[in-house]
Every structure is written in C-alpha cells, then in structure tokens.
C-alpha cells in the first residue's frame with residue numbers, strides 16, 4: 158500500500174498553482190500575439206497613399222472600380238474581413254489581383270480592410 162507522505166497535497170497544490178500560472182502567462186502571451194500592434198500614424202499615412210495610388214491604379218482612383226471591383230463601403234461591408242485580408246496578402250491567382258504580403262504585414266492588411274469597410278480615408 159502506498160502511503161502519501163505528509164505535505165504531499167501541499168506539493169500537489171503548489172504544482173497545480175505553478176501550472177496554472179504558466180498557463181495564464183502563456184495565454185496572455187498568445188493574446189498579445191493575436192493583437193498585433195496597429196500601424197503607427199506615420200505608417201498609416203503611407204498605407205493611405207499606397208491604397209489610393211497603387212491599389213487605385215486598378216480599383217479606381219476613388220476606389221469605385223476599374224480593372225478591379227469597387228472597394229467602397231457598400232461593396233465590402235458585408236464581406237468577411239478575414240477573406241478580404243487574405244485576398245490582399247495573397248492576391249487572387251488567375252486574376253490580375255497581385256499578392257501584397259511582401260509589402261504589407263497582417264496587421265497592416267487588417268487595418269486596410271477595416272478602413273475600407275468603414276470608408277477609406279483620403280490623402281491629405
């Protein structure tokens with residue numbers, strides 16, 4: 158028969174506590190990872206120029222459509238943000254929509270999608 162030494166349950170409690178701490182620490186690290194920092198004001202100004210000029214070359218200078226479809230609020234507000242982000246980062250193979258992952262981080266693509274779905278800001 159196994160007899161537990163006195164104090165075992167205290168050790169077990171300490172281990173559980175340590176594991177819980179690790180798990181908590183780990184999940185907050187994960188949360189930090191998911192919430193990538195939003196672009197800075199300077200970078201946001203660059204992104205606005207990029208979208209108005211480079212994306213505008215195909216999507217229209219007012220983003221109301223050209224070679225590519227309109228990127229206006231009415232056209233995008235009901236589309237899933239995640240798939241719009243993937244379209245921007247990876248492009249649409251077999252169409253003229255090129256991938257932008259070399260130029261834009263995920264957080265930047267998220268920011269662009271968010272702005273497009275609310276009405277994209279003008280350059281000033």
Ligand code: HEC
Pocket residue numbers: 207208211212213214215216224225226228232233236241244245249252253254255257269
């Ligand atoms: C060379 C032309 C071209 C450029 C440059 C371009 N696009 Fe596109 N884009 C397209 C075309 C064409 C489509 C439609 C693809 C299809 O047929 O599914 C498209 C589709 C999209 C879609 C999906 C729209 C929807 O309603 O599902 C988004 C979002 C988008 N582009 C964003 C951008 C952004 C942001 C940029 C600049 C960072 C950009 N595009 C630059 C041609 C372009």
